[in-house]
Amino acid sequence: MDPLFYVMAIMGCGDGSSACQQARVEQVQYRSIGECQRAMPAALARNSDVDYPVVTASCRATGERMAQTKASVTRG
Numbered sequence: 001m002d003p004l005f006y007v008m009a010i011m012g013c014g015d016g017s018s019a020c021q022q023a024r025v026e027q028v029q030y031r032s033i034g035e036c037q038r039a040m041p042a043a044l045a046r047n048s049d050v051d052y053p054v055v056t057a058s059c060r061a062t063g064e065r066m067a068q069t070k071a072s073v074t075r076g
Contacts, residue, residue: 004063006030008043012052023050033059 007029013020026043030036036059044057 004061006033006036006059007062008036008039009058009060010043010047010050011056011058012050013054013056015053017054017056020056021052023047023052023055030059033061 008026009022010024010026011020012023024047026047028039028043030039040057040059044055047055047057
């Protein structure tokens with residue numbers, strides 16, 4: 001399984017940040033949500049050509065995620 005990572009979606013929105021739609025996804029994969037969020041200002045500057053009144057970004061988890069389970073307790 002591939003590990004969990006984060007990608008940044010560049011969103012184009014109407015006036016007042018309404019009706020946002022994904023315009024593109026950055027190619028970079030981030031190891032944490034914090035790392036992704038810190039990269040937002042530079043990513044928004046690179047993607048200022050998106051043809052919407054407002055451009056924003058959203059970090060999203062992607063990749064495989066393994067479910068965590070508690071060990072079953074055997075009672076005797």
